[in-house]
Amino acid sequence: MATRAIDCWVNVNMGEQAKPEWLIRVKEDYFRAGDEFFKNLTIDETLEMMNRVGCEKAVVTVDAERPSERVLEFPRRQPARFAVLVNFLMMRSRLSRER
Numbered sequence: 001m002a003t004r005a006i007d008c009w010v011n012v013n014m015g016e017q018a019k020p021e022w023l024i025r026v027k028e029d030y031f032r033a034g035d036e037f038f039k040n041l042t043i044d045e046t047l048e049m050m051n052r053v054g055c056e057k058a059v060v061t062v063d064a065e066r067p068s069e070r071v072l073e074f075p076r077r078q079p080a081r082f083a084v085l086v087n088f089l090m091m092r093s094r095l096s097r098e099r
Helices: 021-030 043-053 069-077 089-098
Strands: 005-010 055-063 082-087
Touching: 005 043, 043 055, 043 069, 055 069, 069 082
Parallel strands: 005 055, 055 082
Antiparallel strands: none
16 A cells, blocks of 8 residues: 655745745755755646655645735645645734734
């Protein structure tokens, strides 16, 4: 039987993200990744990687206040392979800074 997995947190929009110093440290020190870390992934690229490693489904995330239409397109086009998680933590972080 083949190993099947569900990846519960897939970032397909890293190219759109701000690049604070702490995230650069995560990229270099934890993941030991290069510039590809901050790349937007297409649906086809993501499906190819998922198929290669035996990932059956993936959960993509969007910011509750500013959901990315590009990311929302993943579950719209491939609902059997992608689900969406709305991240309220980003919103809560911004609210706490405003207080």
